[in-house]
Structure formats: C-alpha cells, structure tokens
Amino acid sequence: DTEVTQTPKHLVMGMTNKKSLKCEQHMGHRAMYWYKQKAKKPPELMFVYSYEKLSINESVPSRFSPECPNSSLLNLHLHALQPEDSALYLCASSSPGQIYEQYFGPGTRLTVT
C-alpha cells in the first residue's frame, strides 16, 4: 500500500469554526509532513513530524495546530482561520533517512469564508 489518504477532500468553514484535517498512511513511514499550497504556487512546508515528534515548525500561525497521535496518523487542527488561509493542504510521508522521496496525499481543498 503506497497510498496517503486525506479527509475531507473539501472543507468550507467560517472564521469562528474549529475543524480538523486528517491524514493516514500505512507504509511504515516515520516522517509526516503538512504543506500549504496556494493556487499556481509551490507547496510550502508547514510542519514535519519525525517518529511522532514535531521536528520542524516553519513559523506557522498558532491557529494551525498539528498533532501526530501515532506513526500512521497526522492531524491538522484549525481554529479562527482567516480567508487568506484558503488553500490546498497537502499531507506527505517518507522514511526519515537521509535520502528519501515523499509520498503525497490528494490534499484537502480548504475555503475559509
């Protein structure tokens, strides 16, 4: 199984809502990532988890809160988002070695109204 799944596929939320994005992989990967991608732009790294511990946080606003409950699951909790946070949120996983490739999920299209 070389698939990374993400739910939901689409999410519309108001600025006062609390929602969560979910990501799951069963490839035995021990590194998982969240990226944010705006239209016609490259993905921008938000968070990296290695062995279920947050190892990189690219100065992301606190209204985004990541969580890695176990080695297969990655969540992104959203609270009090702004319209400019509307984007495609991508999850990826990889082996946490020195040379690796990342496997991406299909993304969650988030719209903040």
Added chain:
Amino acid sequence: SQQGEEDPQALSIQEGENATMNCSYKTSINNLQWYRQNSGRGLVHLILIRSNEREKHSGRLRVTLDTSKKSSSLLITASRAADTASYFCATDAGNYGQNFVFGPGTRLSVLP
C-alpha cells in the same frame, strides 16, 4: 522560503516533442527531486538525483544535475497529452532530509 527556481514558468508543446525544464537553486544540497502535480491534486515523485550524481534516467525522463552551477534539468522525451501537469523541483538541503523546498514549478501543456 523558495530555493529552487524553475524555468520556464509555462511550456506548451505538441505531442511527441521533447520538453525540457530547468531548475536553479542557491545553497548546497543533499539531493534534488522532481515531482509532478496534476491540476489541484497531490504531487507524485518522479525521480531523485543525489548531489554526487550528474545524470539519471527513468523511462522517458532524464535528469541532470550540475552542482557547480547549482542547476538541474528535467527532460521528458516523446511527450504525451497525459504529461500535461505542473512539474516542481525540490531541493533537500540536509537535516536528515526533513527540510524540503520546492521551486515555483513549470506548467507543461502537451497538445494532441
């Protein structure tokens, strides 16, 4: 922050022609990778080239890396309509490969 810069930003070719995309970067790297993204979907890994390699092939793909010029190129031969997508280079500058930076990407259109 963006490290890689792709050139051209957009490329339109006829089916059967070759497509070449270039990527430049600024700092030392551990390896460089190319990914493809179909419209609004996840990225798919295409090929990885290590910093001590100069050229690599995979099917219709050929990647070169020139670390002295801090640049890489991706060649897709005998293009097909299904190759229409955005192509991104991604540089890995170390930290056990947990610090990926994508270039701005090239949007390739292959016309039937």
